[in-house]
Amino acid sequence: MMNRKLLVAGNWKMHGSLAFVDEMMSALRQSLPDQPKYDVAVFPVYIHLYEVINNKPDSVLCGAQNLSEYDNGAVTGEVSAEMLQDLGCDMVLVGHSERRIKNNESNSEVAKKFAQALKFNLTPILCVGESSVQRQGDQTFDVVWDQINTVIEHIGMESLSQGVIAYEPVWAIGTGETASAEQAQEVHQFIRSQLALNDDTIARRIRILYGGSCKGSNAYELFSMPDVDGGLIGGASLTAKDFMAICQQA
Ligand code: PEP
Numbered sequence: 705m706m707n708r709k710l711l712v713a714g715n716w717k718m719h720g721s722l723a724f725v726d727e728m729m730s731a732l733r734q735s736l737p738d739q740p741k742y743d744v745a746v747f748p749v750y751i752h753l754y755e756v757i758n759n760k761p762d763s764v765l766c767g768a769q770n771l772s773e774y775d776n777g778a779v780t781g782e783v784s785a786e787m788l789q790d791l792g793c794d795m796v797l798v799g800h801s802e803r804r805i806k807n808n809e810s811n812s813e814v815a816k817k818f819a820q821a822l823k824f825n826l827t828p829i830l831c832v833g834e835s836s837v838q839r840q841g842d843q844t845f846d847v848v849w850d851q852i853n854t855v856i857e858h859i860g861m862e863s864l865s866q867g868v869i870a871y872e873p874v875w876a877i878g879t880g881e882t883a884s885a886e887q888a889q890e891v892h893q894f895i896r897s898q899l900a901l902n903d904d905t906i907a908r909r910i911r912i913l914y915g916g917s918c919k920g921s922n923a924y925e926l927f928s929m930p931d932v933d934g935g936l937i938g939g940a941s942l943t944a945k946d947f948m949a950i951c952q953q954a
Pocket of ligand 1: 715872876877878879880915916917918936937938939940
């Protein structure tokens, strides 16, 4: 079995302030080991990125929650991959379900953003997941594979493997309802086995995070699953105490 380093990623969504950033960074500096055996990343809103990058402990990676699918140019109100790289970002979320739903982001737009991130050396985290209606209709595997396969068709397996996948069932995001460790494992295993049909080495190498009401009390069970390589954390990444409780399970 390939040794995959776990990643604990905090998606702050549209929360925070400059004071919040400074507080979180000093709390993480005090609580995190100098060289954790897992990766840690935080994803603030655009306008707080610079403050995070300038104040974070060296071991913490920083990412944006979104990026433009276009190169620099006449695209009012958007932020490019080149700008994120210039600022010092390491990663970027693409296709978070809140953007797929509220901003109508399609699979092909998400694939373009994934490619754009790679073009500027940012590690994209591709968020995928089914709604509760889709789960009830037995469409989970189809929906999730369609979301991933659109990226593969756009840029190929080798490029996909330079990113991270986050399985985030929409019904579990911000609802307090977590997928059981077995439900998460079932989908993670499905994703990995589908990828293995294309390329076994890549399938074993790529990290697949779980997201959806992950917290200190359930992180250990989730992270113990053989195909779960860490978590994308929303609500529980908003206090250092809650976030550290999850990191300690990694
Ligand atoms: C998320 O937004 O990526 C997420 C997983 O949120 P929460 O942990 O709050 O469910």
